[in-house]
Amino acid sequence: MGRSTARREEILTVAGELFRQKGYHATSMQDIAERLQLQRGSLYAHIESKEELLFEIVDRAADRFLDGIEQAWREGAAARDRLRRALAAHMAVIAEHRDTASVFFHEWRFLRADLRSRIQAKRDRYEARWRELIADGVARGEFRAVDPRFAALLALSAVNWAYQWYSPDGPLAPDDVAATFAELILKGLEAGSS
Structure with missing residues (x-):
């Protein structure tokens, strides 16, 4: 470098x-x-500008989140395994890039319209991959018949706030947090659960 x-x-x-x-x-x-x-x-x-900094920070965060879920799709055969991997990847981005994750969640809306729409497209693609992951689990019979949109929003809402309370100096590693989230979410999704 x-x-x-x-x-x-x-x-x-x-x-x-x-x-x-x-x-x-x-x-x-x-x-x-x-x-x-x-x-x-x-x-x-x-x-060139403060906005250039904001865009680059948010764009990199979006790419990290997208890379994580794409890797989860490639590596997991079962939907439950992909969900675990996707949560672990999401949590890793938050734990390793806490500042940029926070900026991604909150400050991106201050970008001018053309830059904001580029980020929105990546956010939409990311959320779509989560919906597809859950829909695939439903189609395979691994997950009960749930609305993938709401299940994806629930999973993302839970893990997105980790940047607020997670501390790398705390008792849990990012993988432990992701595993706990996965267990709780899977209990609600798995076929045969009530």
Whole structure:
């Protein structure tokens, strides 16, 4: 990684931290520069705008979430295994990239319309893959007949908030949290459960 690339990564990391802590609108380029111990003008050698930072942070997070569910689809034969893997991948993104996950969940809506629509398309694709995963489990008879849309929303709603309370210094590893979520969700989905 070249010096310029390393500096850009550092800028993105700091911007993600500040956007999570203060919010996108309350964070200024001066705040980012001060945290990096740079002159504000020096930032512009690496980026064009604060919105560029927001887009790149959110876009990378969207790609991480998408990569995780696609890998779960490739590696799991049974729907219940894919669901476990998808939850573990989602939780890993939150645990390993807590700042950017928070920005992804909350700050993306502040992007201008064309950038926001690009992110919305990725969010829609991600949620569709969750619905497909659950619908596949229903079709195979692994899951009882549930509305895949609501089951996907329930699973995602549960795990999405982990960035608020999960601590890497706490007693549970991300995989433990994902396994607990999977057990609870699967108990409600599995065929033969009441």
